[in-house]
Amino acid sequence: MKFENIFGHEAVRKQFDELVKNKRFPHAIMLCGEDGIGKSIVAKEIAAKLLNKTEIKEYADLIEWKILNDKKSISVDQVRKIIEEVNKKPYEGNNKLIVVHDMDYMTIQGQNAFLKTIEEPPLGVYIILLCQSQGRVLDTVRSRCQIYKLNRLDEHEMRKFISGTYNVTNEDEMRTLLAFSDGIPGKVDDFLNDKSLKEIRNMVINAILNIKKLNPKDIVDAANQLSEYKKLWREICNYFVLYIRDALVYKETGNKELLINLDKIEDIKKIASQFSMKQLNRMVEAVNYGQSNLETNVNMPLTYVEMLFKIQEV
Template identity: 30%
Template sequence: MDFKSILGHERTIDKLKETIRKDKVAHGYIIDGPIGSGKKSIGKAFAKGILCDSFSGDSCNICTSCLKIESENHPDLIYIYPDGKSIKNHQIESLQQEIIRKPYESEKKIFIINDADSMTGSAQNRLLKTLEEPPAYAVIIMLSTNSNRFLPTILSRIQLLKLNRINSNLIEKFISKKYNINENEAKIYAKLSNGIVGRAIELKESEDFNIKREETIDILDKLICKDPLKFFEGIDFFNKYKDNVEEVLDMMLYWFRDLIVLKETDCNDFLINIDKVSQLQEHIYKLESSNLVEIIEKIEKSKKDLRAHVNYQLTIENMLLCIQEVQ
C-alpha cells in the first residue's frame, strides 16, 4: 500500500508527502473519516513513506523497510487494535513502555492506533502524557470515525486530518475498472456509496445487495400503483431490513430522484438506475413533480428521525403512507 494506490484525498496525501520530503513529520496525527473512507490505507502509506529508505514522492516499494511493512513484519511499525469494543488503559500503558525503546532499524518508530476514538477516558488521559513529551523519534497515528470523541487536550497536541467524501464519478471509474463491469452498473454502486470507496466495494461484493435493491423497487412499484393491500408488505419489508434501513432509504431517494430527472428532461443520460428505465417510465405517469418533491422530503425527514432514534415503526408507517397518499 502506497500513496499512488489510494483513490482521492489528494490534499491530505499531498500534505503528508510534503511533511516526509521536508522531514517535518509531527509526533501525532488523527486521520478522521467515515468507515471505508481510506483511513487505514492512508495511515499505512504514510507510515511506509516515513520509514522508506529512499522516499521520493512515494514509497519505493523495493527497500527492506517497504518490503517488511508489506509483510507486516517491520519492528518499528506497531499496530494497536481495540480490546473488545474499546482501546483500554492497559493498551496505552503498553504503548508507553514500547515507545521509550529506541527504533530497532529506522530513524522513526510509528504507532498506528485503529479505532482510536474508542479509547476510554483513562486511556486518553494516559496517552496525553505521552503526547505532551514524546520522544523525538516517535510518531503516533490515530485512525477515527468521530474526532469529537477525543479530549480537547489531545486534539490540541496533534494534527487533525479530515477525509472528505470522494466524487462519485471517480468511484464509478474505479469500480468499473476493478471489477471489469460497465459504467452503468458501476454508477449504481458509486452513487449508493455516498462518496466512500470502501462502501462501493462492499456493495459490489455483497451477495444480497441486488436482491435488496430488487425488493426495494418492487415495494415502491406497489406503493406507487396505490395498492392499499400492499401497504403491510412495505412494513414487513422494512422490518426485514431494519439493520440496513439507511441503505434502503438511499435506494428509494435515488429512485425518486431519477423520476424527477426523467419527468423534467426526458433524458436517460443522468439516471442512476439506468438498467430500470422501462419501470421508471411507467412511474413518471403516476406522479407529478410536486408529488416527487414531497416524497423525497419525507424520506429525508425519515432518515433524520431514525438517526435521532424516533420510533422506528411509526416513522416507517408515516413515510409509506405519504408515498401512497400523495398521488
C-alpha cells in the same frame, strides 16, 4: 500496494511527503474523514515512508490497533496495551508507527489514559489516530495532534479509482458506481460485493413499486425487515431517494441516460407511471423526515413504519 496506485488526496499526501522528506513529521497526527474515504491507506503510506519503505504492506514496525471484534469501543484496558507497545523499541530501524483506528470510539477513560503518550511518545515513535468525527474526541487529545481532514474524491479521481481498481469500462456501470459511492472509494467495493446492500436495494424498489397494495401488517413487516439492517439505515434512505429521484427525472425528461439506477430502468419506468410529480416529491419529503428521525435515534422500526405510511398516503 505501490504508492502510485493510491487515488485521491493528492494535496495532503504531498504535504506529508514534504514533512517526511524534511524530517519534520509531527509525533502525533489525526486523520479525519468518512468511513471508506481512505484514511487507513493514507496512514499506511505515511508509515511506509517514515520506515523508508517503497510500498504499502505489513511491516514489523507498523502496528495497527482496532476495536476488538466483540466490543463497541476501545477500552482503557486496550489503551494500556497500546501504550505498552508504544514504549517498546523498534524491531528493524529507528522508527515505529502506531496507527489507532476508530479513535472517536475510544472511551473517555481510554482517551484520558492515552493523553501523555500522545503528547510525548518515545523518540522515533509516531502515532496516527484515525476517526470519522472529531466531535467525539476530547479537546485535550485534539490539541496534542495536528489534524488533517480527508475530503471526498471528485468525479475525475473516482473515475480513475474505479477504472484502475475494478477495470470498469462500461459507462452505465461507471455512472451507477459514481452515484452510489458519492466520492467515497470504499463504497464502491461495498456496492459491488456486499450482499446486504444488494438485498436492501431490491427491498426498497419493491416497497416503492407495491406501496399502494400494502396493508398495515405488510407495512409493519417491511419496516421490521429494513430494521434488521441496523447499521445501514443511511444507505436505506439513500436508496429510497435515488429511486424516487430517477422516477422524477424520467417522468420529466423521458431520458434514461440521465438515470442513476440504470440496472433498474424498467422498475423506474413503472414508478414514474404510477405517481405524479407532486406525489414523488412528497415521497422524498417523507424519506427525509424518516432520515431526520433516524439521525436522532428515534425507534428504528417505528420510524420506518411511519415513513412507509407517509409514502403510501401521498
